[in-house]
Amino acid sequence: MTTTAAPPMMTLIDSLRDARRTATSEIALDSAGIRSALADGLYSLLGEAQPTTPYVIRPSSFRHELAPSSYTPFGRMRGALITQLMRLIAIDFPINNIFTDAVAAWRASEGASELxxxxxxxxxxxxxxxxxxxxxxxxxxxxxxxTPPSAWLPRTAVRSAIRLGGGGVILRDHIDLVIGSANGMGSGVALVDITTATLDESMEKALRFHAVVETLKSGLAPRFVATLSTATGQLWRLNVDNELLNRGVGEILSTLDALVARR
Amino acid sequence: MNGVMQRDLTNTSLDEVRNIEGIAPVIITSEQRDALAVRFRSIPTTHHRRLDAWMVEKAGIQSSDFAWSPITSRRVLGNAALRYVERTPQMTYSEAVYEALADQLDRAARGHARTGSLGQWIANLDHPIVGIVVAEATTWATQMHQIMGRLGPEIAMAAVDAYYDVAGARTTLRGRRDARIEAGSDRIVVRFRSGLPGRTAGSGLRADLAVDALADPQGRVAQRIIGIWPEAGVALALDGTMETLRAGARDLVRSAIVEHRQYSRIAA
Structure with a gap:
């Protein structure tokens, strides 16, 4: 696993541009192996019995215990508004007023909700x-x-929902920004998570979760996962390899184990 | 292949779902069209019925609370953008979305957009919401085009959804179709869906396939319909056999019956 802390004023897009230019040794990523490791782990935890309500695992399942302050309604609103701003920046859309534009965009996107x-x-x-x-x-x-160049094919607010174990477990994910493409021969995809919290161990787990979900979804592992904290300006970028994916699988299984024990 | 085939979105699986070798083409006869019309005419209605796969999947329940939003507008704008990209490949996805948006605004400005239409909605949006509409449609278009690229060179966007008005039954059937794969007389209909496929997803695909065939002047049935759920990393496929077609038509008739019962209950 490679973690890169970028120099103070380097943008996340610059950091990814540099990383894409840097030749890395080819690692054969075993997406089928990841799926079967997860399936075996689920079977040993759940057996053949189907839960009446599926267990749902999200990135917040890892962050909850460590960063409760971000999960207050106030913290969630701040995060939701920053996500909308990020979506406008990613398509180079002019922003007139940070707060009012973010609120208008958020209300249109979210519709009626508790938040x-x-x-x-x-x-x-x-x-x-x-x-x-x-x-x-x-x-x-x-x-x-x-701003990601349009040739990088930026996609924002990309959702995933992977059903596993015959529907007994659902992995739900939401990636703020996805760039690059996977053409089937290899992946140049980078998954970017923007957070208004500070970066800690839970964020590393969330990044590994993103990588596992994307691998299950497309059959191809992403090349990078990255995060930017708008609280500190800190950037993290991780190269995706088999070790990262396997750690991600282990963390999903231990989270599920805790959910099963609690039910 | 009988029934629904479910696959993941790996290249091997996509190769498998697009392979229709050995599936004989089926054609709907005029007698079969007439028989279907008789079934629909036998279900009374006080209004013009509009039936689609969504109603089949929801067991005939009408979607009464539809409202335009960045998410509900993304398919229309994203698909229109992809048709621009097909004509002008050097165009970026977001440029194409702006073109699609401009078309809608143009219709609204000329007074061609009816009340409640997408054009009318877009024309009244605040500036930042337009940005989110563009972001959502660009994301849709980019994701769809990436998957389309993996389904082979013969794939192209469908020009419009399939519509079939049942003669004398005050009923319009709508079959959604996002893309088609055509090689000679072989034809596959492709649909892109959001979220996770539910238990009734196969029935929805059958209904879309049936309407696509009814809307064809020669009554040609596509050899396969593929439903792709990019968020779930899942593809479902159904062969265009007469059995599939009959089941699709039956589900649409059943939706009309349920809808009639609902209206009767409200009227009572």
Whole structure:
């Protein structure tokens, strides 16, 4: 596993551009092996019995215990608004006002939800506090993300839902930004996660989860997974290899084990 | 192949689902069309019925709460963008989406867009929401085109969905189709779907296949329909046999019956 902390003002897109230029030794990624390791692990945990309600594992399943502050309604709103800003930046769409544009985009994307209702219920002070936080995070995002060239085929808010174990387990994922392509001969895909929290061990687990889900979904492992914290401006980039994928599988299984024990 | 074939989206699996060697083409006769029309005419209606695969999958329940949003608009705009990219390959996906958006705005400005249409909705959007609409449609178009590239060189976007008006039954059937693979007389219909395939996904595909065949003036049935769920990494495929076609038509008739019962209940 390679982790790269970029120099202070290098954008995430620059970092990926550099990494794509750097020749790496070819690693044969075993996507079929990943699927079967996961299937074997699920069988040993669940057996043949089908749970009445499927176990759902998401990136937040790894982050929950370690970073509870990001999962308050306030933290989730901030994250949702920054995601919308990122989507506008990724397609080079002009932003007139960071906060109001993010709010308008978020409401249109989200529709009616508990979080949108919670936003509507904020008093003036809370709303002003949210606005200033979003603007601060938005500035970091504008400085540190960079705009992906259209030849990199940027896709935003890409969802995944992988059914495993005969439907007893669902892996749900949401990638903020996907760039590059997988043509079947090899993958040049990079998965990018933007977070308003600080980077910690849970984020590394989330990145490995993204890599495993993408591998299961397309049959091809991505080349990189990366994250940018708009709280600190810190960037992480991991090259995807078999070790990373296997660790990801192990973490999914131990999370499932905990879910089974709790039910 | 009998029934629904389920595969992942690896290249080997995609090669398998697009292989229709040995599947004999089937044709709907005028008698079969007439028989279907008789079935629909026997189900009373006080309004013009519109039936599609979505209703079949939802057991005849009408979608009463449809509203345009960045997500609901992405298929229309994304598919239109891909038709631009097919004509002008040097165009980027986002440029093509802007073209598709401009077409919708043009229709609205000329007064050709009816109330509640996509064009009308887009014309009234705030600036940042237009950005999210573009982002969503660009993502849809890019993902679809990447998968299409793996389904072989004969694949092309479908110009429009299939529509079939059942004579004398005040019923319009709609079959969604995103792309088609054509080589000589061989034909495959491709649909891209969101989310996870549900238990009734096969029935939905059967209905789409049936409407596609009914909308063909010669009644030619595609040898296969492939449904692709990119988010789930799953493809479902069904052969265009007479048995599949009959089941698709039966499901559409059943949806009309359920819809009639719902209206009768509301009226009572």
């Amino acid at each position: 949108v209702e919670a936003f509507a219920g904020l008093d003036d002070d809370e709303r002003a506090r949210l606005a200033t936080e979003v603007v601060a995070h938005g500035v970091v995002l504008q400085q540190r993300l960079g």
